[in-house]
Amino acid sequence: MAVAAAFTFAEPLAYLAAAVVAVPLFKRLGLGSVIGYLAAGVAIGPAGLALVADDERVLHVAELGVVLLLFLIGLELQPSRLWSMRRDIFGLGTLQVVASTAALAGMFALSGFDARIATVAGAGLALSSTAFAMQILQERGHSTLPFGRRAFSILLLQDMAIVPLLTLVSLLAARGGEQPQSLGEAATEVAAVAGAVALVVFTGRFLLNPVFRILAGAHAREIMTAAGLLVVLGAAGVMQSVGISMALGAFLAGVLLSESNFRHTLEADLEPFRGLLLGLFFMSVGMTLNIAVLIDSWHIVLGFALATLAIKGLILYGASRLFGSGNADALLISATLPQGGEFAFVLFAAAVAGGLFTQQLASILSAVVIVTMALTPVITAAFDRVIAELRERGVAATAFESFEETRANVLIIGFGRFGRMVAQMLEAEGIGITAIDNSPQRIREAAKIGVKVYYGDATRADVLRAAGAGEARLIALCMESQPTMRKSIEIIRADFPGARLFCRARDRLHAAELIRTGVEFQIRETVESGLVFGRHALLELGIPAERVREVEEHVRRLDLERLALEAQGDTEGSLELLHMPAPPSRSSRGSDEAA
Numbered sequence: 001m002a003v004a005a006a007f008t009f010a011e012p013l014a015y016l017a018a019a020v021v022a023v024p025l026f027k028r029l030g031l032g033s034v035i036g037y038l039a040a041g042v043a044i045g046p047a048g049l050a051l052v053a054d055d056e057r058v059l060h061v062a063e064l065g066v067v068l069l070l071f072l073i074g075l076e077l078q079p080s081r082l083w084s085m086r087r088d089i090f091g092l093g094t095l096q097v098v099a100s101t102a103a104l105a106g107m108f109a110l111s112g113f114d115a116r117i118a119t120v121a122g123a124g125l126a127l128s129s130t131a132f133a134m135q136i137l138q139e140r141g142h143s144t145l146p147f148g149r150r151a152f153s154i155l156l157l158q159d160m161a162i163v164p165l166l167t168l169v170s171l172l173a174a175r176g177g178e179q180p181q182s183l184g185e186a187a188t189e190v191a192a193v194a195g196a197v198a199l200v201v202f203t204g205r206f207l208l209n210p211v212f213r214i215l216a217g218a219h220a221r222e223i224m225t226a227a228g229l230l231v232v233l234g235a236a237g238v239m240q241s242v243g244i245s246m247a248l249g250a251f252l253a254g255v256l257l258s259e260s261n262f263r264h265t266l267e268a269d270l271e272p273f274r275g276l277l278l279g280l281f282f283m284s285v286g287m288t289l290n291i292a293v294l295i296d297s298w299h300i301v302l303g304f305a306l307a308t309l310a311i312k313g314l315i316l317y318g319a320s321r322l323f324g325s326g327n328a329d330a331l332l333i334s335a336t337l338p339q340g341g342e343f344a345f346v347l348f349a350a351a352v353a354g355g356l357f358t359q360q361l362a363s364i365l366s367a368v369v370i371v372t373m374a375l376t377p378v379i380t381a382a383f384d385r386v387i388a389e390l391r392e393r394g395v396a397a398t399a400f401e402s403f404e405e406t407r408a409n410v411l412i413i414g415f416g417r418f419g420r421m422v423a424q425m426l427e428a429e430g431i432g433i434t435a436i437d438n439s440p441q442r443i444r445e446a447a448k449i450g451v452k453v454y455y456g457d458a459t460r461a462d463v464l465r466a467a468g469a470g471e472a473r474l475i476a477l478c479m480e481s482q483p484t485m486r487k488s489i490e491i492i493r494a495d496f497p498g499a500r501l502f503c504r505a506r507d508r509l510h511a512a513e514l515i516r517t518g519v520e521f522q523i524r525e526t527v528e529s530g531l532v533f534g535r536h537a538l539l540e541l542g543i544p545a546e547r548v549r550e551v552e553e554h555v556r557r558l559d560l561e562r563l564a565l566e567a568q569g570d571t572e573g574s575l576e577l578l579h580m581p582a583p584p585s586r587s588s589r590g591s592d593e594a595a
Helices: 002-028 033-044 055-076 079-084 086-110 115-126 130-139 146-174 183-217 221-241 246-256 263-288 291-296 298-322 327-336 342-353 359-392 417-428 440-448 461-466 482-495 508-517 527-540 545-567 571-578 586-594
Strands: 410-413 433-437 453-455 474-477 500-505 521-524
Touching: 002 033, 002 263, 033 263, 033 359, 055 146, 055 221, 055 246, 055 263, 086 115, 086 146, 086 298, 115 146, 115 298, 115 342, 115 359, 130 146, 130 327, 130 359, 146 298, 146 327, 146 342, 183 221, 183 246, 183 440, 221 246, 221 263, 263 342, 263 453, 263 461, 291 298, 291 359, 298 327, 298 359, 327 359, 342 359, 410 417, 417 433, 433 440, 440 453, 461 482, 474 482, 482 500, 482 508, 500 508, 508 521, 508 545, 521 527, 527 545
Parallel strands: 410 433, 410 474, 433 453, 474 500, 500 521
Antiparallel strands: none
C-alpha cells in the first residue's frame, strides 16, 4: 500500500519538477512558456522517461484550464471595450480568421486530406497564440503602439472564435456515419440547448451579483474563490449536459460577469488556477506527441510549418493594409502573429475525441504548431532589421510613433465620502477612473448614484493589477484604514513603481508617516473643511474679509512648517509653532508706516 501511494504521489512530483525545469529554460531561450510545457510533457511522457502512466486521464482534468481561460477571456470582453475596438476586432479579426482558415484548409485539401479534416486542421492553424504574441509585444514595448493594439484586436477575435470552432468540430465529428436525427429529436436537442443557454444567461444576469455581494460581506477570501470556481464549472457543466462544449458555458459566464462589481476579484482569484491547469494541459498534449511518427514525418511537419507561416503572414499583411495600417505596421503584425496557437491543441484534442482525427495526425499537426512557435522569435528579429532599413529610407518614419492618452488613467481605492469627492473632481474634467472598494455597502451606495465601483482588496497585488494599477498614471488611496494603506503603499511601490501615489491622511501623525514613505501627495481629510469652517466663523464675527484671508494664509503656512518638523521627528519644535499668533494686518501695518 505504501509503495502504491508513493507511486501515485510520484506523478504530480514528475509534473511539477518537469515544469519547474523546462519552463524557465525555454523562456530564457526566448521560446516562451508554452513550448516549455510541451517539452516537459514530452520528457515525462511515453516517448521520454515514461514517468506518467495515464496521460489521457490527466488530459481530461487539464482541460479545465482551457475552460478557465475562456471564462477569463469572457471577463475581459466588456461591451464598452468591444464597441470602441469593433472595427479591428470584428472586421480585421474576422477577415484574418476566415481567410486563413480557407487558405490553410485548401492547402490540406490539395495535399489529399478529407474536406472535414482539412477544415479543422486549417481552422486550428489559423489561430495565433495569444500568450506567445502578447509576450513578444510586451517584452519589446510594442503593446501600446498602434500596431500592437491592432494585433491585440486580432487576437481577441481569435479567442472568441474558439467557441464556434469547437462547436464546428462537434458538428463535423457527428457527421461521421451516424444516422440522421428525426425532426422531433432535433427539435428536442435545440430546445435543450436553448434552455441551457437561457439558464446560464438568467443566472449570470440576475443572480450572481447579489450572491457575490452576500459572500463578500463575509470577508472570507477562500469562499469568494470557491464561488468563482463554482460559477465557471457550473456553467460549463450545464452546457456539457446538453451536448455543447464546456468552453461555451464558461465563456458565456465570463461575458455576463464582465460588468460585475466583482470582476477584478474573480480574475485575480482564478488566474492561478487557470495558469496551473493550462500548463498541465500543454504538458498533457506534449505527452501525446509520438516522437517516432515525428521523426518519420519530419519533412511533412517542416513543410506544413513553413507553408503556414508564409500563408498567414501574407494574409495578415494584406488584411492589415486593407484596414488602414501603414507598410511597417502591417509587416510587424504579420511577423508577430503567423504562428499557430494554444487553441489549435484544443481543437485537435476535440477532433481526436470526436473520432475526426487519428492520434498520429494530431501529433503531426501539433508538431507543426510547435515549429511555427519556435520560428516566430526568429522571424520577428529578422523583421526588426527590415523595419530599421525602411525607417532609414523614410518608408516607415511613423512606424514607432506613439502618443499620450488624452485622458489620464486614475485608480481610486476607497470610495467613501472622501474618495467620492475625488472622483467627482476628476470626472468633471472628463478624466476616466477605475474605483475599487472592499465594502459591499459602499458599492451599493455608489451604484445608486450611477457610479460603478468594483469589489477588491487593496492589499493584494493581483487584484490591483487586474484593476489596472500597472497602467495607471496616478493611484489615489482614499481608504480609512491606516494599516491597509500602509500595506497597499508597499505593494504599489514594489510592483507598480510607475504610478504616482496620492494619499488621504487620517491625522497629523499619519500625514507625517506618509511624507516619510515618499508619496507624491498627502492631505489630511479634515484640514480643508476645518479651514473653510474657521474662515466663515471669522466672517460671521465681523472680521474684515482681507484680514480673514491673511489669517488663513498664516495658518496654512504654519501647518506646513509643523508637518515638515513632525516628519523629521521634531515634535517639540512643532508644538512651539502651534499657538503662534498671526502678524498684524498688512493694511494696518501700511497705515502705521504712513503715520
